[in-house]
Amino acid sequence: MRDIFLGKVVHWLVLAVVIAVLWWLGTNLVQTRNYDLFLTVLFLVTTGAVAVIIVTTRKGEKVTREPFEDEPGC
16 A cells, blocks of 8 residues: 555645645635635645645655656756
8 A cells, every 4th residue: 555655644644634624614614704814724734734744754755656857958
């Protein structure tokens, strides 16, 4: 299963938290009733998710299925 689900468990937990927060925002219609709160929560969740993934990933660790390759002429 490690070949299918790349990344650490904490990365998948971050995804679950992001989905849960977005679900909560949507079911409470926060994006229509309190747009400032919606943008603030969205910014904080995005910043937190990126920070957790960056901090918990070591340099050189495989995080994608295929390696990134430079295209000729770029």
